[in-house]
Amino acid sequence: MTKKVFLFIAVFFSVLSTEAQVSVKPGLRAGFNLSTISEMHANYKTDFYAGGFAEINITKHYALQPEINYSRQGSNDVERKYFDENTQTNKTEYLDLEINYLSLSVVNKFTLAQGIQFQAGPTLDILLNDNLAVRKAQNDLGLVLGVAYAMPSGLTFEARFKKGLLDVLSSDYYQNDSNNYYLFGDYNTNINFQLGVSYSFGK
Template identity: 30%
Template sequence: MKKLFLGLAMSAGTLSFAQEQAASSASPVRFGLKAGLNVATISSDDAKAKAGIYGGVFANIPVAGNFSLQPEVLYSGMGAKNKDNPGIRLNLDYISFPVMVQYNIYPAVFLEAGPQFSFAIDKRVKNDTRSMDATRVYNGFDFGLGLGAGYYFEQGFGVTVRYVAGLTNIIENSQGDAIRNSLFQVGIAYKF
């Protein structure tokens, strides 16, 4: 619970910083929406990729020259399928708080990198007939590092891609090898 409050406080602080920057910056802060497809898996020998969705809001804050800071609040469906029995799925739903530093190579093209703080809102193992709560097995917090790129059209619409490598073990009280999330995102965004 403390980690959830920490994440919310960081987001609120970043967004209030964004409002201050808007008043003092020549380039205005732009807010936007984004959504798309997740292709997620976990670092386990019996796991294979599973499709999911993501969506949320962001603030793009110009900080210096071609650099900007982009905090986001996203719903993100992650997890994996069982390699031997694809009907068995691990569904991990998170509220994620990425904080990306973006560098504009050209006015419409950017590269980005930064941390992602994720808080689990649902953890379930499902098959075709049953859904089991996995809250006691999987941690409620995940920390990762994201790398991505994007292109914005003149009308404010853009396409984005991002890879997020999980850095923390998602298994509660694990005695063996660490199991980490791995996520590839492709989607669209719109800046107001």
């Protein structure tokens, strides 16, 4: 039985190496971020991302793509009501929260007919800087899902959704204590929509 298992494994990898013509193509990607932070009253923040990647084509329809991106995220117009001890009055301020990451991703790319792609994979976001008054998580873990259209020239149009998994800020500071109309929760995660282009070099 053991010999049969080893024989099967040997044949499997032999067929795989024959069918799979592995190639690696470097590339660049850039586009717009539309981001916010969940469970708080805020508007979406428009900014950008830019980075590079290595497209490892394992089969005709599957590629593994490690990426490194600079991503500017956050939320705009976060409403915070608080009591000012100095003036003994209730006040309201609107905060634009900025969180900038170095994002390391490993994206699985599945290419169908006519260049249609589905993309999915994990990401590790390393915090570069922010203007948060109270932060919970230094870095973030997330998942990326996307669709794309790849042209024969190497140019690809991409649309992605990236969801953070870690609580990035303290809602005890940012929550609107004076108005229960708005939803403020304790689990405040990054939400980011990306729309952009990428270009891979080489045939």
